[in-house]
Amino acid sequence: xxxxxxxxxxxxxxxxxxxxxxxxxxxxxxxxxxxxxxxxxxxxxxxxxxxxxxxxxxxxxxxxxxxxxxxxxxxxxxxxxxxxxxxxxxxxxxxxxxxxxxxxxxxxxxxxxxxxxxxxxxxxxxxxxxxxxxxxxxxxxxxxxxxxxxxxxxxxxxxxxxxxxxxxxxxxxxxxxxxxxxxxxxxxxxxxxxxxxxxxxxxxxxxxxxxxxxxxxxxxxxxxxxxxxxxxxxxxxxxxxxxxxxxxxxxxxxxxxxxxxxxxxxxxxxxxxxxxxxxxxxxxxxxxxxxxx
Numbered sequence: 001x002x003x004x005x006x007x008x009x010x011x012x013x014x015x016x017x018x019x020x021x022x023x024x025x026x027x028x029x030x031x032x033x034x035x036x037x038x039x040x041x042x043x044x045x046x047x048x049x050x051x052x053x054x055x056x057x058x059x060x061x062x063x064x065x066x067x068x069x070x071x072x073x074x075x076x077x078x079x080x081x082x083x084x085x086x087x088x089x090x091x092x093x094x095x096x097x098x099x100x101x102x103x104x105x106x107x108x109x110x111x112x113x114x115x116x117x118x119x120x121x122x123x124x125x126x127x128x129x130x131x132x133x134x135x136x137x138x139x140x141x142x143x144x145x146x147x148x149x150x151x152x153x154x155x156x157x158x159x160x161x162x163x164x165x166x167x168x169x170x171x172x173x174x175x176x177x178x179x180x181x182x183x184x185x186x187x188x189x190x191x192x193x194x195x196x197x198x199x200x201x202x203x204x205x206x207x208x209x210x211x212x213x214x215x216x217x218x219x220x221x222x223x224x225x226x227x228x229x230x231x232x233x234x235x236x237x238x239x240x241x242x243x244x245x246x247x248x249x250x251x252x253x254x255x256x257x258x259x260x261x262x263x264x265x266x267x268x269x270x271x272x273x274x275x276x277x278x279x280x281x282x283x284x285x286x287x288x289x290x291x292x293x
Contacts, residue, residue: 061150063140063141064152070154073157075132078132078133082127083128084251093119096121097143098117098144100114102243104243106136118254128251131245133163135158162208163209164209170213173202178266192257193253194282196252197249202223204221204242206243222242223240230257230260259282
Protein backbone atom coordinates (compact mmCIF):
# COMPACT_ATOMS: atom_id res chain seq x y z
CA UNK A 1 0.00 0.00 0.00
CA UNK A 2 2.83 2.37 0.88
CA UNK A 3 4.64 1.66 -2.38
CA UNK A 4 1.45 2.27 -4.33
CA UNK A 5 0.91 5.58 -2.53
CA UNK A 6 4.48 6.70 -3.22
CA UNK A 7 4.19 5.67 -6.85
CA UNK A 8 1.07 7.81 -7.32
CA UNK A 9 2.64 10.68 -5.37
CA UNK A 10 5.73 10.70 -7.59
CA UNK A 11 3.60 10.51 -10.73
CA UNK A 12 1.60 13.53 -9.58
CA UNK A 13 4.80 15.47 -8.87
CA UNK A 14 6.12 14.65 -12.34
CA UNK A 15 2.80 15.65 -13.88
CA UNK A 16 2.85 18.97 -12.00
CA UNK A 17 6.30 19.89 -13.29
CA UNK A 18 5.45 18.80 -16.82
CA UNK A 19 2.29 20.93 -16.83
CA UNK A 20 4.22 23.88 -15.43
CA UNK A 21 6.74 23.68 -18.27
CA UNK A 22 3.95 23.19 -20.82
CA UNK A 23 2.02 26.24 -19.64
CA UNK A 24 5.20 28.32 -19.43
CA UNK A 25 5.85 27.54 -23.08
CA UNK A 26 2.26 28.34 -24.01
CA UNK A 27 1.65 24.89 -25.47
CA UNK A 28 -1.88 23.47 -25.44
CA UNK A 29 -1.87 19.68 -25.30
CA UNK A 30 -4.56 17.52 -26.91
CA UNK A 31 -4.64 15.25 -23.87
CA UNK A 32 -5.25 18.30 -21.69
CA UNK A 33 -8.55 18.86 -23.48
CA UNK A 34 -9.30 15.15 -23.26
CA UNK A 35 -8.67 15.32 -19.51
CA UNK A 36 -11.03 18.26 -19.18
CA UNK A 37 -13.69 16.51 -21.27
CA UNK A 38 -13.96 13.72 -18.68
CA UNK A 39 -14.67 16.01 -15.71
CA UNK A 40 -17.94 17.88 -15.35
CA UNK A 41 -16.49 20.78 -13.37
CA UNK A 42 -13.91 21.46 -16.08
CA UNK A 43 -16.50 21.12 -18.85
CA UNK A 44 -18.87 23.53 -17.13
CA UNK A 45 -16.08 26.06 -16.68
CA UNK A 46 -15.40 25.85 -20.42
CA UNK A 47 -19.10 26.37 -21.17
CA UNK A 48 -19.19 29.41 -18.87
CA UNK A 49 -16.38 30.96 -20.91
CA UNK A 50 -18.00 30.00 -24.21
CA UNK A 51 -21.38 31.40 -23.19
CA UNK A 52 -19.81 34.72 -22.24
CA UNK A 53 -17.94 34.87 -25.56
CA UNK A 54 -20.75 33.70 -27.83
CA UNK A 55 -23.88 35.04 -26.16
CA UNK A 56 -22.55 37.72 -23.78
CA UNK A 57 -25.36 38.72 -21.40
CA UNK A 58 -28.21 36.98 -23.25
CA UNK A 59 -30.50 35.01 -20.96
CA UNK A 60 -30.49 31.40 -22.19
CA UNK A 61 -33.70 29.91 -20.83
CA UNK A 62 -34.48 26.24 -20.47
CA UNK A 63 -35.65 24.73 -23.74
CA UNK A 64 -38.07 22.36 -22.04
CA UNK A 65 -41.38 22.51 -23.90
CA UNK A 66 -39.78 24.62 -26.65
CA UNK A 67 -36.97 22.64 -28.34
CA UNK A 68 -35.96 18.98 -28.03
CA UNK A 69 -32.51 17.62 -28.91
CA UNK A 70 -31.87 13.96 -29.74
CA UNK A 71 -28.34 12.51 -29.70
CA UNK A 72 -26.78 9.14 -28.91
CA UNK A 73 -25.38 8.79 -25.40
CA UNK A 74 -22.25 7.26 -26.91
CA UNK A 75 -21.24 7.90 -30.51
CA UNK A 76 -20.48 4.68 -32.45
CA UNK A 77 -18.42 6.79 -34.87
CA UNK A 78 -17.30 10.20 -33.62
CA UNK A 79 -16.79 11.43 -37.20
CA UNK A 80 -20.47 10.82 -38.01
CA UNK A 81 -22.62 11.54 -34.97
CA UNK A 82 -26.34 11.73 -35.79
CA UNK A 83 -28.19 14.57 -34.11
CA UNK A 84 -31.69 15.95 -34.56
CA UNK A 85 -33.79 18.66 -33.00
CA UNK A 86 -37.41 19.65 -33.18
CA UNK A 87 -39.41 22.49 -31.76
CA UNK A 88 -42.78 22.11 -30.14
CA UNK A 89 -45.74 23.54 -32.01
CA UNK A 90 -46.27 27.17 -31.02
CA UNK A 91 -49.39 29.28 -31.50
CA UNK A 92 -48.07 32.81 -31.15
CA UNK A 93 -46.12 33.88 -34.25
CA UNK A 94 -43.79 36.02 -32.14
CA UNK A 95 -42.68 32.78 -30.45
CA UNK A 96 -41.87 31.01 -33.73
CA UNK A 97 -38.25 29.85 -33.95
CA UNK A 98 -36.27 31.70 -36.64
CA UNK A 99 -32.74 30.48 -35.83
CA UNK A 100 -31.09 27.55 -34.08
CA UNK A 101 -27.46 27.88 -32.96
CA UNK A 102 -25.37 24.70 -32.69
CA UNK A 103 -22.57 24.60 -30.09
CA UNK A 104 -20.27 21.65 -29.36
CA UNK A 105 -18.36 22.67 -26.23
CA UNK A 106 -15.20 20.59 -26.61
CA UNK A 107 -14.71 20.83 -30.37
CA UNK A 108 -11.77 22.88 -31.70
CA UNK A 109 -14.30 25.37 -33.08
CA UNK A 110 -17.18 25.09 -30.59
CA UNK A 111 -19.62 27.40 -32.40
CA UNK A 112 -20.56 24.96 -35.12
CA UNK A 113 -23.28 26.70 -37.07
CA UNK A 114 -26.45 28.75 -37.29
CA UNK A 115 -29.57 27.32 -38.90
CA UNK A 116 -32.07 29.85 -40.19
CA UNK A 117 -35.70 28.97 -40.92
CA UNK A 118 -38.72 30.52 -42.60
CA UNK A 119 -40.71 32.67 -40.20
CA UNK A 120 -44.02 30.98 -41.10
CA UNK A 121 -43.10 27.52 -39.79
CA UNK A 122 -44.73 26.80 -36.43
CA UNK A 123 -42.79 23.57 -35.83
CA UNK A 124 -39.24 22.85 -37.00
CA UNK A 125 -37.58 19.47 -37.36
CA UNK A 126 -34.02 18.95 -38.61
CA UNK A 127 -31.47 16.13 -38.58
CA UNK A 128 -27.81 16.08 -39.60
CA UNK A 129 -24.42 14.56 -38.64
CA UNK A 130 -21.57 16.18 -36.75
CA UNK A 131 -17.96 15.49 -35.72
CA UNK A 132 -17.13 15.11 -32.06
CA UNK A 133 -13.56 15.74 -30.93
CA UNK A 134 -13.95 14.74 -27.26
CA UNK A 135 -16.60 13.93 -24.67
CA UNK A 136 -18.80 17.00 -24.85
CA UNK A 137 -22.10 18.71 -24.31
CA UNK A 138 -23.89 19.31 -27.61
CA UNK A 139 -26.20 22.31 -27.42
CA UNK A 140 -28.94 23.77 -29.58
CA UNK A 141 -30.06 27.31 -28.76
CA UNK A 142 -33.34 28.33 -30.34
CA UNK A 143 -33.86 32.02 -31.10
CA UNK A 144 -37.44 33.24 -31.45
CA UNK A 145 -38.85 35.93 -33.68
CA UNK A 146 -39.18 38.30 -30.71
CA UNK A 147 -35.63 37.66 -29.49
CA UNK A 148 -35.93 35.06 -26.72
CA UNK A 149 -33.39 32.23 -26.45
CA UNK A 150 -34.07 28.65 -25.31
CA UNK A 151 -31.43 25.95 -24.90
CA UNK A 152 -31.40 22.15 -24.92
CA UNK A 153 -28.19 20.20 -24.27
CA UNK A 154 -27.08 16.55 -24.22
CA UNK A 155 -23.81 15.01 -23.12
CA UNK A 156 -22.33 12.73 -25.80
CA UNK A 157 -19.43 10.34 -25.28
CA UNK A 158 -17.10 10.04 -28.25
CA UNK A 159 -13.70 11.30 -29.32
CA UNK A 160 -11.35 11.65 -32.27
CA UNK A 161 -14.00 12.61 -34.81
CA UNK A 162 -12.34 15.86 -35.86
CA UNK A 163 -8.97 14.29 -36.60
CA UNK A 164 -10.33 11.05 -38.09
CA UNK A 165 -9.00 10.51 -41.64
CA UNK A 166 -11.45 11.09 -44.50
CA UNK A 167 -13.31 8.09 -45.85
CA UNK A 168 -12.37 7.36 -49.44
CA UNK A 169 -9.88 8.55 -52.00
CA UNK A 170 -8.97 12.22 -51.48
CA UNK A 171 -8.67 13.02 -55.20
CA UNK A 172 -12.03 11.39 -55.92
CA UNK A 173 -13.65 13.40 -53.12
CA UNK A 174 -12.36 16.63 -54.62
CA UNK A 175 -13.63 15.63 -58.07
CA UNK A 176 -17.13 14.89 -56.73
CA UNK A 177 -17.33 17.92 -54.44
CA UNK A 178 -20.59 19.77 -54.87
CA UNK A 179 -22.70 16.98 -56.36
CA UNK A 180 -26.13 16.94 -54.73
CA UNK A 181 -29.27 14.88 -54.35
CA UNK A 182 -32.69 16.00 -53.11
CA UNK A 183 -35.38 13.67 -51.82
CA UNK A 184 -38.85 14.83 -50.80
CA UNK A 185 -41.63 12.82 -49.19
CA UNK A 186 -45.00 13.43 -47.63
CA UNK A 187 -45.46 13.53 -43.88
CA UNK A 188 -48.71 11.63 -43.54
CA UNK A 189 -49.67 12.93 -40.12
CA UNK A 190 -49.01 16.58 -40.99
CA UNK A 191 -51.17 18.21 -43.63
CA UNK A 192 -49.42 20.78 -45.75
CA UNK A 193 -45.92 19.73 -44.57
CA UNK A 194 -43.33 17.71 -46.49
CA UNK A 195 -39.89 16.40 -45.54
CA UNK A 196 -36.83 17.19 -47.64
CA UNK A 197 -33.51 15.37 -47.48
CA UNK A 198 -30.49 17.20 -48.91
CA UNK A 199 -27.30 15.20 -49.62
CA UNK A 200 -24.13 17.04 -50.65
CA UNK A 201 -20.93 15.29 -51.71
CA UNK A 202 -18.07 17.20 -50.10
CA UNK A 203 -14.93 16.09 -48.20
CA UNK A 204 -15.45 18.65 -45.43
CA UNK A 205 -11.72 18.77 -44.67
CA UNK A 206 -11.28 20.64 -41.40
CA UNK A 207 -7.52 21.21 -41.30
CA UNK A 208 -7.00 18.61 -38.56
CA UNK A 209 -6.87 15.50 -40.74
CA UNK A 210 -3.96 13.71 -42.39
CA UNK A 211 -4.05 12.22 -45.85
CA UNK A 212 -4.06 8.42 -45.26
CA UNK A 213 -1.77 7.86 -48.26
CA UNK A 214 0.81 10.65 -47.81
CA UNK A 215 0.37 11.32 -44.02
CA UNK A 216 0.52 15.04 -44.84
CA UNK A 217 -1.99 17.36 -43.20
CA UNK A 218 -4.91 18.29 -45.45
CA UNK A 219 -5.78 21.96 -45.82
CA UNK A 220 -9.23 22.98 -44.54
CA UNK A 221 -11.88 22.88 -47.25
CA UNK A 222 -15.55 22.65 -46.33
CA UNK A 223 -19.04 23.93 -47.08
CA UNK A 224 -19.65 27.11 -45.11
CA UNK A 225 -22.99 28.34 -46.48
CA UNK A 226 -26.12 26.46 -47.56
CA UNK A 227 -29.39 28.03 -48.63
CA UNK A 228 -32.57 26.11 -49.45
CA UNK A 229 -35.36 28.07 -51.12
CA UNK A 230 -38.87 27.09 -52.12
CA UNK A 231 -40.31 29.32 -54.80
CA UNK A 232 -37.48 31.79 -54.13
CA UNK A 233 -38.25 32.03 -50.40
CA UNK A 234 -35.79 30.68 -47.82
CA UNK A 235 -37.04 27.63 -45.93
CA UNK A 236 -33.67 26.66 -44.41
CA UNK A 237 -30.20 28.20 -44.44
CA UNK A 238 -27.00 27.26 -42.66
CA UNK A 239 -23.79 29.11 -41.92
CA UNK A 240 -21.43 26.43 -40.65
CA UNK A 241 -17.91 25.66 -39.56
CA UNK A 242 -15.70 22.55 -39.44
CA UNK A 243 -17.94 20.36 -37.26
CA UNK A 244 -20.38 19.16 -39.93
CA UNK A 245 -19.47 15.64 -41.10
CA UNK A 246 -18.09 14.59 -44.46
CA UNK A 247 -20.76 14.51 -47.19
CA UNK A 248 -23.22 16.78 -45.34
CA UNK A 249 -26.78 15.50 -45.08
CA UNK A 250 -29.76 17.48 -43.79
CA UNK A 251 -33.33 16.34 -43.28
CA UNK A 252 -35.95 18.98 -42.48
CA UNK A 253 -39.63 19.82 -42.88
CA UNK A 254 -41.20 22.68 -44.84
CA UNK A 255 -44.70 23.89 -45.82
CA UNK A 256 -45.58 22.67 -49.33
CA UNK A 257 -48.17 25.18 -50.57
CA UNK A 258 -49.25 24.48 -54.15
CA UNK A 259 -45.87 23.21 -55.35
CA UNK A 260 -42.98 24.83 -57.13
CA UNK A 261 -39.17 24.87 -57.18
CA UNK A 262 -37.09 23.60 -54.28
CA UNK A 263 -33.51 24.81 -54.79
CA UNK A 264 -30.31 24.17 -52.85
CA UNK A 265 -27.30 26.47 -53.19
CA UNK A 266 -24.05 25.78 -51.35
CA UNK A 267 -20.79 27.69 -51.14
CA UNK A 268 -17.53 26.26 -49.84
CA UNK A 269 -14.39 27.85 -48.43
CA UNK A 270 -12.76 27.92 -51.88
CA UNK A 271 -15.56 30.18 -53.08
CA UNK A 272 -17.07 27.48 -55.30
CA UNK A 273 -20.85 27.63 -55.62
CA UNK A 274 -22.95 24.52 -56.25
CA UNK A 275 -26.70 24.30 -56.84
CA UNK A 276 -29.40 21.74 -57.51
CA UNK A 277 -33.16 22.15 -58.03
CA UNK A 278 -36.25 19.98 -57.90
CA UNK A 279 -39.70 20.84 -59.21
CA UNK A 280 -42.50 19.72 -56.89
CA UNK A 281 -46.21 19.33 -57.51
CA UNK A 282 -48.82 18.56 -54.85
CA UNK A 283 -52.50 17.66 -54.97
CA UNK A 284 -54.65 17.45 -51.86
CA UNK A 285 -51.48 17.87 -49.78
CA UNK A 286 -49.90 14.84 -51.46
CA UNK A 287 -46.71 14.87 -53.50
CA UNK A 288 -47.53 13.83 -57.07
CA UNK A 289 -44.45 14.89 -59.02
CA UNK A 290 -40.72 15.16 -58.42
CA UNK A 291 -38.34 16.17 -61.20
CA UNK A 292 -34.70 17.17 -60.70
CA UNK A 293 -32.88 19.46 -63.09
